[in-house]
Amino acid sequence: MTIWVLGDQLALEYGPLAGADPTSDRVLMIEATDFARRYPYHSQKLTLVFAAMRHFRDRLRREGFEVEYRQTATFGDALEAHFDAHPGDRLACMEPPSHGAGDRLETLVESHGGTLERREHEGFLCSPAGFDAWAGPDADSFRHESFYRWMRRETGYLMDGNEPVGGEWNFDEDNRAFPRPEYAFSDPCRFEPDELTRATLEWVEATFETWGDSEPFEWPVTRTQALDARDHFIIERLPRFGPYQDAMVERSWAGEHALLSPALNLGLLHPRELLEPAVEAYKAGDAPLESVEGFLRQILGWREFVRHVYRRSMPELATANALEADRELPSLYWDGETKMHCLKTAVGRVQKRGYGHHIERLMLLSNFALLYGVEPQALNRWFHLAYVDAYHWVTTPNVIGMGVFASDALSTKPYASSANYVDRMSDYCADCAYDPDQTVGEQACPFNALYWDFLERNQERLGDNHRMGLVYYHLENKDEAEREAIRERVGTIREGIRQESL
Structure with a gap:
C-alpha cells in the first residue's frame, strides 16, 4: 500500500497516515508544476505550498517513512514513473475537496494500471x-x-x-x-x-x-x-x-x-x-x-x-452568473493603481503578503466588483491566484456565491454597499481623494454612484427581494434628474476604469 499525500493534505495526525506503518507503508508525494505556469499565481502562495510540501516530506522521513517525492510537470508524469517502479500498486488518499479532483486522480491512476482508494477527508468536522x-x-x-x-x-x-x-x-x-x-x-x-x-x-x-x-x-x-x-x-x-x-x-x-x-x-x-x-x-x-x-x-x-x-x-456554482455581469476585471486589482484609498490599500496588502481579512475581501474587493458588474469567474480566478489560503472549494462559494451574488446558494441578498459602510468600518476615507458623502461630481466616491446604478440595473432581478425593500424604496424616491446625474457619474467612473485613471 502506498499513501498518496496531496499538497493540501499535509497531515500525519489524521487521515491515512495516522494509521500507517513506516515499516510497510510507502508514501508518495507529487510536486507538479504545470498548474503554476498557467496563471500568474502570487509568489508567496507558490512558495507556501511547495515549501510546506518539502518540509512535510522531510518530517515523514524523520519519522521513518519511505517517501517517494516526485518533482514533475504533471501528476500523469509522476504516476507513470511511480507505476514503472511499482507495477499494479495500490494507492490510498483522502478525497480532495475540490470538485471532480478525486475522479480525475482515480482515472489517472487506473490508466497507469494501478488502483486508488479514496478515503473520506478527515480535515473537516462535518462529514x-x-x-x-x-x-x-x-x-x-x-x-x-x-x-x-x-x-x-x-x-x-x-x-x-x-x-x-x-x-x-x-x-x-x-x-x-x-x-x-x-x-x-x-x-x-x-x-x-x-x-x-x-x-x-x-x-x-x-x-x-x-x-x-x-x-x-x-x-x-x-x-x-x-x-x-x-x-x-x-x-x-x-x-x-x-x-x-x-x-x-x-x-x-x-x-x-x-x-x-x-x-x-x-x-x-x-x-x-x-x-x-x-x-x-x-x-x-x-x-x-x-x-x-x-x-x-x-x-x-x-x-x-x-x-x-x-x-x-457544483459544477453549476462555478459558472453561475445570476446577475449577468460581464465586465472585465479592472486592472487596479493587479496593480493597485487607483485614487480610491480603500481599494489601493486592500490590493496593496494582497500584493505584499497574499492576504487580506474577510471584510476587505467581501466589502471592498468583492463589493466593488459586484457594483461595477465584473464577470464572476474573472473575480474568482483573481482571488484563487492572489491569496495564500485560496483553493477552489474556498473561493468559489465565497466569491461567486457571497461576494458577487452570482448564485443564491449562500445568501438571500447581495452584500452590496455604498461608501457609507467603508467610512463606518475603516479609516481609509479620511485620506482619500474622493468624498464618501457625495454621490455625483468628480470628487464623489465611486462606491456611491455605482451602488445606485447596481440597484437600478438589477431592479427586475432584485426588486421583489423582501430583504431589499428599503433600499429600493429609497431608489424609487429619486427623481429622474437625480438618476440621470448618477448615470452620468457612473459613465465617468467606467471611463476612468478603462483609462486606468480612477
Missing part, C-alpha cells in the same frame, strides 16, 4: 453524510445560521445542555466595533524562512511568472510553526479578536485576526486543534465569549458550511 442528513436530499439552498447552530449542538462547543453558553447563538452586534486611534493592535506571529524555505522561494521566483511580492515571507510552513502560530493567537490575539474583527484600519494589515487559514487549508492544523483551545481559553477566563464565539463561527460554522455548499452546488 458529507452528516451535512446531507441535516440539509435533506432536495434542498437547493442552505442557510448558514441554522447549520451553525446544528454544528454547535453536534459538537457541544460553547453549549450549556441544548442552549448556547451566554444565552445567545452569536454576538455579531458586539463584534462590529471600530478601534479608537490610540488602540494598539498586537503583533502577528511571524516566521523567518529557514534554508529550505529560502531555497524554495528563490526557486519559485526563478521558475515561474508570478504576481505579488516574494518578501516578506513569514507564513508557517511546518507543523511546529503552525502550532506556534495557533498558540500565539490563542494567548495574545483571541482575547481582543471579537470586537474589531470587521474593522479595516490603515495602521494594521492583520488586525487581531488569527492568520491561521493558510496552515489550516494545507492540513498542517486540524480545525479541532483551533476550536478546543479557544473554548478552553473562554472557560479559563482568558478570552471573552464574544471573541471565542466569533472565532468559532468562522471555523465551525462558515468554513464547514462553504465546503458543503460548494460540494452540493
Whole structure:
C-alpha cells in the first residue's frame, strides 16, 4: 500500500497516515508544476505550498517513512514513473475537496494500471453524510445560521445542555466595533524562512511568472510553526479578536485576526486543534465569549458550511452568473493603481503578503466588483491566484456565491454597499481623494454612484427581494434628474476604469 499525500493534505495526525506503518507503508508525494505556469499565481502562495510540501516530506522521513517525492510537470508524469517502479500498486488518499479532483486522480491512476482508494477527508468536522442528513436530499439552498447552530449542538462547543453558553447563538452586534486611534493592535506571529524555505522561494521566483511580492515571507510552513502560530493567537490575539474583527484600519494589515487559514487549508492544523483551545481559553477566563464565539463561527460554522455548499452546488456554482455581469476585471486589482484609498490599500496588502481579512475581501474587493458588474469567474480566478489560503472549494462559494451574488446558494441578498459602510468600518476615507458623502461630481466616491446604478440595473432581478425593500424604496424616491446625474457619474467612473485613471 502506498499513501498518496496531496499538497493540501499535509497531515500525519489524521487521515491515512495516522494509521500507517513506516515499516510497510510507502508514501508518495507529487510536486507538479504545470498548474503554476498557467496563471500568474502570487509568489508567496507558490512558495507556501511547495515549501510546506518539502518540509512535510522531510518530517515523514524523520519519522521513518519511505517517501517517494516526485518533482514533475504533471501528476500523469509522476504516476507513470511511480507505476514503472511499482507495477499494479495500490494507492490510498483522502478525497480532495475540490470538485471532480478525486475522479480525475482515480482515472489517472487506473490508466497507469494501478488502483486508488479514496478515503473520506478527515480535515473537516462535518462529514458529507452528516451535512446531507441535516440539509435533506432536495434542498437547493442552505442557510448558514441554522447549520451553525446544528454544528454547535453536534459538537457541544460553547453549549450549556441544548442552549448556547451566554444565552445567545452569536454576538455579531458586539463584534462590529471600530478601534479608537490610540488602540494598539498586537503583533502577528511571524516566521523567518529557514534554508529550505529560502531555497524554495528563490526557486519559485526563478521558475515561474508570478504576481505579488516574494518578501516578506513569514507564513508557517511546518507543523511546529503552525502550532506556534495557533498558540500565539490563542494567548495574545483571541482575547481582543471579537470586537474589531470587521474593522479595516490603515495602521494594521492583520488586525487581531488569527492568520491561521493558510496552515489550516494545507492540513498542517486540524480545525479541532483551533476550536478546543479557544473554548478552553473562554472557560479559563482568558478570552471573552464574544471573541471565542466569533472565532468559532468562522471555523465551525462558515468554513464547514462553504465546503458543503460548494460540494452540493457544483459544477453549476462555478459558472453561475445570476446577475449577468460581464465586465472585465479592472486592472487596479493587479496593480493597485487607483485614487480610491480603500481599494489601493486592500490590493496593496494582497500584493505584499497574499492576504487580506474577510471584510476587505467581501466589502471592498468583492463589493466593488459586484457594483461595477465584473464577470464572476474573472473575480474568482483573481482571488484563487492572489491569496495564500485560496483553493477552489474556498473561493468559489465565497466569491461567486457571497461576494458577487452570482448564485443564491449562500445568501438571500447581495452584500452590496455604498461608501457609507467603508467610512463606518475603516479609516481609509479620511485620506482619500474622493468624498464618501457625495454621490455625483468628480470628487464623489465611486462606491456611491455605482451602488445606485447596481440597484437600478438589477431592479427586475432584485426588486421583489423582501430583504431589499428599503433600499429600493429609497431608489424609487429619486427623481429622474437625480438618476440621470448618477448615470452620468457612473459613465465617468467606467471611463476612468478603462483609462486606468480612477
